[in-house]
Amino acid sequence: MNAATPITPDLVAGHGLTAGEYQHAVELTGRTPTLTELGIFSAMWNEHCSYKSSKKWLRTLPTTGPRVIQGPGENAGVVDIGDGQVVIFKMESHNHPSFIEPYQGAATGVGGILRDVFTMGARPIAALNALRFGAPDHPKTRHLVAGVVAGIGGYGNAFGVPTIGGEVNFDPGYNGNNLVNAFAAGIASADAVFYSAAAGVGMPVVYLGSKTGRDGIHGASMASAEFDDASHEKRPTVQVGDPFAEKLLLEACLELMATGAVIAIQDMGAAGLTCSAVEMGAKGGLGIELDLDAVPCREDGMSAYEMMLSESQERMLMVLHPDKQAEAEAVFAKWGLDFAVVGRTTDDLRFRVRHRGRVEADLPIHELGDDAPEYSRPFLLTQPPEPLAADAVPASDDPAADLLALVGSPDLASRRWVYEQYDHLIQGNTVQTPGGDAAVVRVRGQKGLAFSVDVTPRYCTADPFEGGKQAVAECWRNLTAVGAQPLAVTDNLNFGNPERPEIMGQLVGAIEGIKAACTALDFPVVSGNVSLYNETNGEAIPPTPAIGGVGLVEDIGRSASLAFKAEGETILLFGAPPAWGTCLGQSIWLRDIADRADGAPPPVDLDHERRVGDTVRQAIREGLVTAVHDLSDGGLAVAIAEMAIASGIGATLDQPPGDAPTASLFGEDQGRYLATARADDIGALRDLAEKDGIDLVTIGTTGGSALTLGRSGPISVAKLAEAHANWFPAYMAGG
Amino acid sequence: MKAAVVVFPGSNRDRDMMRAIEIVTGHAPVAVWHGDTDLPPVDLVTLPGGFTYGDYLRAGAIAARAPIMTAVAERAAAGVPVLGVCNGFQILCEAGLLPGILMRNADLHFICKPVRLKVETADSVFTNAFAAGDVIDCPVAHGEGNYRCGEATLRELVGEDRIAFRYVDDLNGSVDRIAGILNDRRNVLGMMPHPENLVEPIHGGLSGRGVFESLVDAALEVTA
Numbered sequence: 001m002n003a004a005t006p007i008t009p010d011l012v013a014g015h016g017l018t019a020g021e022y023q024h025a026v027e028l029t030g031r032t033p034t035l036t037e038l039g040i041f042s043a044m045w046n047e048h049c050s051y052k053s054s055k056k057w058l059r060t061l062p063t064t065g066p067r068v069i070q071g072p073g074e075n076a077g078v079v080d081i082g083d084g085q086v087v088i089f090k091m092e093s094h095n096h097p098s099f100i101e102p103y104q105g106a107a108t109g110v111g112g113i114l115r116d117v118f119t120m121g122a123r124p125i126a127a128l129n130a131l132r133f134g135a136p137d138h139p140k141t142r143h144l145v146a147g148v149v150a151g152i153g154g155y156g157n158a159f160g161v162p163t164i165g166g167e168v169n170f171d172p173g174y175n176g177n178n179l180v181n182a183f184a185a186g187i188a189s190a191d192a193v194f195y196s197a198a199a200g201v202g203m204p205v206v207y208l209g210s211k212t213g214r215d216g217i218h219g220a221s222m223a224s225a226e227f228d229d230a231s232h233e234k235r236p237t238v239q240v241g242d243p244f245a246e247k248l249l250l251e252a253c254l255e256l257m258a259t260g261a262v263i264a265i266q267d268m269g270a271a272g273l274t275c276s277a278v279e280m281g282a283k284g285g286l287g288i289e290l291d292l293d294a295v296p297c298r299e300d301g302m303s304a305y306e307m308m309l310s311e312s313q314e315r316m317l318m319v320l321h322p323d324k325q326a327e328a329e330a331v332f333a334k335w336g337l338d339f340a341v342v343g344r345t346t347d348d349l350r351f352r353v354r355h356r357g358r359v360e361a362d363l364p365i366h367e368l369g370d371d372a373p374e375y376s377r378p379f380l381l382t383q384p385p386e387p388l389a390a391d392a393v394p395a396s397d398d399p400a401a402d403l404l405a406l407v408g409s410p411d412l413a414s415r416r417w418v419y420e421q422y423d424h425l426i427q428g429n430t431v432q433t434p435g436g437d438a439a440v441v442r443v444r445g446q447k448g449l450a451f452s453v454d455v456t457p458r459y460c461t462a463d464p465f466e467g468g469k470q471a472v473a474e475c476w477r478n479l480t481a482v483g484a485q486p487l488a489v490t491d492n493l494n495f496g497n498p499e500r501p502e503i504m505g506q507l508v509g510a511i512e513g514i515k516a517a518c519t520a521l522d523f524p525v526v527s528g529n530v531s532l533y534n535e536t537n538g539e540a541i542p543p544t545p546a547i548g549g550v551g552l553v554e555d556i557g558r559s560a561s562l563a564f565k566a567e568g569e570t571i572l573l574f575g576a577p578p579a580w581g582t583c584l585g586q587s588i589w590l591r592d593i594a595d596r597a598d599g600a601p602p603p604v605d606l607d608h609e610r611r612v613g614d615t616v617r618q619a620i621r622e623g624l625v626t627a628v629h630d631l632s633d634g635g636l637a638v639a640i641a642e643m644a645i646a647s648g649i650g651a652t653l654d655q656p657p658g659d660a661p662t663a664s665l666f667g668e669d670q671g672r673y674l675a676t677a678r679a680d681d682i683g684a685l686r687d688l689a690e691k692d693g694i695d696l697v698t699i700g701t702t703g704g705s706a707l708t709l710g711r712s713g714p715i716s717v718a719k720l721a722e723a724h725a726n727w728f729p730a731y732m733a734g735g
Numbered sequence: 736m737k738a739a740v741v742v743f744p745g746s747n748r749d750r751d752m753m754r755a756i757e758i759v760t761g762h763a764p765v766a767v768w769h770g771d772t773d774l775p776p777v778d779l780v781t782l783p784g785g786f787t788y789g790d791y792l793r794a795g796a797i798a799a800r801a802p803i804m805t806a807v808a809e810r811a812a813a814g815v816p817v818l819g820v821c822n823g824f825q826i827l828c829e830a831g832l833l834p835g836i837l838m839r840n841a842d843l844h845f846i847c848k849p850v851r852l853k854v855e856t857a858d859s860v861f862t863n864a865f866a867a868g869d870v871i872d873c874p875v876a877h878g879e880g881n882y883r884c885g886e887a888t889l890r891e892l893v894g895e896d897r898i899a900f901r902y903v904d905d906l907n908g909s910v911d912r913i914a915g916i917l918n919d920r921r922n923v924l925g926m927m928p929h930p931e932n933l934v935e936p937i938h939g940g941l942s943g944r945g946v947f948e949s950l951v952d953a954a955l956e957v958t959a
Contacts, residue, residue, distance in 0.1 A: 153845050157876070158786035160747025244745050244789030336744065423847045423876040425929070426784075428751045431937050442937060556937065 005035050015042035021373050028367045036304045036353065036360040040368065043271035043309055044278060047532050050372035053498035054530045057511045065524040067487055069193070075116040075267065076184075077526025078193055079488045081552055086193060087449060088122040089185035091130075091492040091548040093531035097238040098180040102147025106180050107155035107241035111313055113184040114159060115267040118250050119316065121194040121257050122186025125427065126441050127156050129166040129182050130453045130492070130546040134175030136410050136731055141170070144178050146732065151241075152182070153421040158243035159250070162430055163422035164439035166453050167546075170410045173457070176536025181492040181529075183453055183548040187443060194257060196266040196276075198284035198319045198345050203263060205277070205288060205343035206325075208332060209249045209315040212273070213298035215239045216311025245314040245337070252335040253316065259331065261324030268315040274308045276317040277343070278351055282369035284319075287346035292355040296338040304353060304360035319345060379504035384463035388585040388599030396662040400713040402593050403637045403665075407645070408723030409592050410731070412634055414645075417728035431556045435646070437481040437630050438551065440559055448553035450484035456633070457542040459601035462586050464506045464543050468513025469604045473670060474632055475549035476521050480613040481630040481673060483559040483620035484551025489518065491528040491547055496540025498532045506543040507532075514545060520606035523549065560620045560675075562629035563646035567703035569626060569676040571651060572685065573636070574696055575612030579658035581635050581667030588634045589666035602668050609671040615692040616673045624681045624688070631672040637665040637709060639674050640700075644707050645721045653700035655710030665709060676702055736954040738764035738779040741807065743798045748784035748821065748931065755931035756781070759947035769801040778954040779816050780807055782823030784876070784929065794837060794879045795825030804830050816860045816950055817923045821877050824915070824925030833918055833925045834892070835884030841908025845878035849939065851903035852914055852928055856896050859917055860953035861924045864945040870903060871942035873928040880927040882909040882916075892916055900926055 005011070012022045015038055025033055025041045033041065047053060063071035069086055070078035076090035094109025110127060117124050129152055134141045145168075156163045161184065198205075216239035256262060264284065266276040273290070281288035292307050302310075320328055325341070332339035346352075351368060353361040396402050406412050419434035431448055432440040438452040454475040460467025472489065479486045491514060496503040518525055534541040553559050573580060584590050585599025619625045627647075631639045644651055656664030677685055682698070689696035706714035738756050742749045749766065756764045756779075765775055774780060787798035798804070804826075811817045811832055819827040827833045840846060852873045854865040865871075884892070889910060892898050900915035907927075915926030933943030 150844075157845055157847075157878070158745070158747070158789065160785065242789065244786060244791070247747065247786075248744055420848050421845045423845070425847060425874050425876055425932050426748060426751065428754060428932050428935070428938065 090527040091183040092529040101238040103151035106148040106151030110155040117186040122188035124186040132179040135172040157423040173542040211298040264319040290343040304355040380501040413727035437478040448556040450551040452478035460543040464509030465513040468510035469517040472517035479551030494544040510545040560628040564649040565626040571700040580664040625675040650704035743769040743787040745787040746785035752783040782819040784821030795829040799829035838881040847876040864949040
């Protein structure tokens with residue numbers, strides 16, 4: 001292809017544009033677009049960059065709150081954490097690249113999200129990730145797990161950010177399309193946050209960072225199409241990450257920002273130079289003129305088309321104060337990074353690209369960005385299944401044996417094999433390491449932040465609305481369980497092809513659920529990312545709206561962790577129904593032990609969720625509880641086992657009340673927490689719960705070296721710990 | 736005690752090191768840029784952890800040839816204590832200030848966790864606050880910590896009591912479970928574990944302070 005390549009319908013389709021979209025592009029251009037212009041439209045209007053299928057629904061989410069400084073629309077969300085500080089965070093998918101080339105796909109996913117955070121002036125302090133792989137026995141799974149984990153570690157460890165938490169799950173629904181959702185958070189001064197809107201006419205547009213190569217061309221378009229068996233041929237569209245360059249870029253950007261030279265800044269992520277330049281101009285109400293002859297290139301003879309679509313990593317675009325240009329250049333020279341003035345802002349609202357004396361593109365800038373196509377796609381809401389009748393499930397023959405099987409199962413086994421490959425201690429601020437309900441890092445003095453990433457795809461498959469609610473509620477609960485006040489979330493919505501009404505229905509249902517929960521819990525959405533077309537050969541992934549939440553810990557000395565702290569303490573259950581648990585529909589027990597995936601998922605009563613959480617948080621802050629753990633996958637039995645395993649201390653539970661002990665022990669009813677307390681504090685806890693109208697029951701005592709579940713067991717904690725620890729390394733060593 | 740922390744492109748535990756030194760000694764260290772050729776007058780030079788130049792070649796190989804390293808070698812020769820942690824250890828080996836080399840961990844995985852570490856000698860400016868045989872829980876975070884050297888070198892290290900720390904349990908395939916070694920003058924220490932991440936209550940222990948307290952004691956003796 002070259003500039004003389006005729007624009008045929010095939011070429012248009014090859015750029016992922018529909019006939020209607022192309023027609024719109026022709027109207028905006030006022031003539032047949034050049035090849036470079038076609039590439040620019042393709043880059044700006046693909047699903048990944050334009051959110052054309054989801055925008056209509058994303059607009060309905062709650063995005064404001066007393067602490068929200070910047071909601072969706074910038075590189076990341078900005079939330080006030082007091083003392084003149086803000087936390088800046090976002091989560092983003094790198095699903096398609098990671099399936100094709102797991103190490104580099106995951107690595108550049110981490111690189112991209114870190115850049116989103118430091119582009120806004122924040123030094124990254126925490127990284128998390130949500131990973132979904134196919135069935136463990138699928139031939140590709142082990143290779144993908146190994147590559148993705150190594151890639152995340154390889155990038156984050158070298159860059160120097162602690163990777164402190166996340167999720168890893170297995171489901172055959174991801175056999176042909178794994179998910180890699182990367183989250184990053186950073187801290188900045190409230191008075192030194194940087195945005196992407198350009199300001200001032202005639203200001204220099206400056207290119208910073210690594211050189212531009214031919215890698216990643218059409219990456220964003222790839223992320224907007226389904227996979228088929230030939231998708232491995234797309235390997236060349238995966239970029240290669242250089243965490244060293246990113247580390248230099250971080251230090252250089254923060255140093256440059258401190259000089260006062262930066263008017264606007266945008267990282268070059270998806271669709272590289274095109275997307276970053278258009279966004280800076282369109283947001284600032286200005287035109288941008290680029291001179292591609294000045295762009296630092298890694299390879300000879302790159303065309304305008306290639307430069308505009310390259311997704312080479314570790315690059316930034318800035319608009320600088322002209323009188324500070326020399327100072328800025330000196331900072332980048334010190335760090336050995338490229339610095340080139342590649343254009344200027346204009347007042348004519350055009351996006352003009354020159355190369356070798358020719359105008360390769362001349363397009364209206366607002367229309368490219370804001371006037372991108374937007375679709376109100378037809379949708380078919382998922383019909384939720386009926387709740388399981390109480391007698392629909394046979395009782396467990398041996399709850400203790402089931403528990404042993406579950407704690408050593410693929411989805412519930414320890415993730416130590418994974419997180420030990422991530423440097424989770426660097427920066428010296430990690431208060432709670434991976435493996436707990438939420439990770440906690442110190443920010444300054446006694447102030448800390450808690451982070452959690454959550455979603456339960458099997459609930460979302462059965463009922464996207466309840467699943468969307470539950471993802472938010474579980475995230476809120478995990479933050480609460482460490483004693484944090486939940487502040488805000490970022491959402492990463494992973495779905496199949498939105499052109500299919502049933503998939504669009506899943507997306508709509510999940511967003512409605514997220515909206516309901518975020519509203520009820522005062523937990524606004526401040527940033528996010530949508531990844532659609534996660535399908536291979538027509539098979540869509542389970543709907544997976546991952547929620548990344550941030551909470552404020554006022555005093556890290558008053559946060560809670562899940563390990564039992566001493567023998568002889570009382571075990572308490574907050575927020576549970578009289579039978580402790582009732583809901584086996586879509587539970588892990590039902591799936592992994594009874595080999596069934598039916599019934600309705602547990603409903604989330606958001607008012608109840610909030611009241612129970614507020615009470616638990618209060619109990620933590622008053623120092624009335626010694627350990628806290630939220631109840632989620634596997635229910636009460638798995639939660640109590642995790643508390644025992646983490647401490648090496650056993651426990652004896654009463655026989656569950658009621659006549660359905662299986663549901664009591666393994667039901668996944670929402671809005672529940674386990675806690676332990678010293679005998680002296682039980683009275684105060686009862687008073688607190690009574691005042692708040694929260695159900696609180698004592699269900700057992702810690703102690704010994706075994707776990708007894710009423711009439712089932714005992715089972716030694718050592719045996720549980722062994723099963724819990726061994727599954728992952730044994731699996732990865734196999735094959 | 737005055738200390739310098741050398742910052743290379745890709746150093747990433749430089750801030751951890753600076754904070755630990757300040758916490759333990761009460762004095763903020765000086766950051767020295769890799770491209771400089773002079774070191775200020777200090778009682779301690781540290782090379783922090785990280786991935787200098789991305790470690791795309793052998794870990795530490797490029798940093799070992801940075802302009803500042805001539806001055807570091809001169810100070811070492813003059814008897815000033817030089818501490819290299821993790822990537823700093825790799826740089827010291829690549830620079831020839833310590834014998835041997837650090838290869839990829841035996842299982843080829845990066846590993847981050849607290850490990851049990853045995854203090855093998857108290858006879859150095861870095862370890863005199865410990866007793867030989869002390870066992871501490873110290874974090875490691877590295878992909879290339881598998882210490883290797885020739886048999887003659889190993890005999891020397893053992894014979895001259897120059898193994899400062901050993902892993903209690905094999906961690907990464909290091910010969911003789913070596914975690915840290917001294918040079919023959921005993922004023923250069925390279926170690927893979929991170930004492931700078933073990934100096935505050937939130938780190939789960941304070942034993943890492945021993946390394947810096949030893950240096951403070953040694954500096955006081957010199958002054959006296």
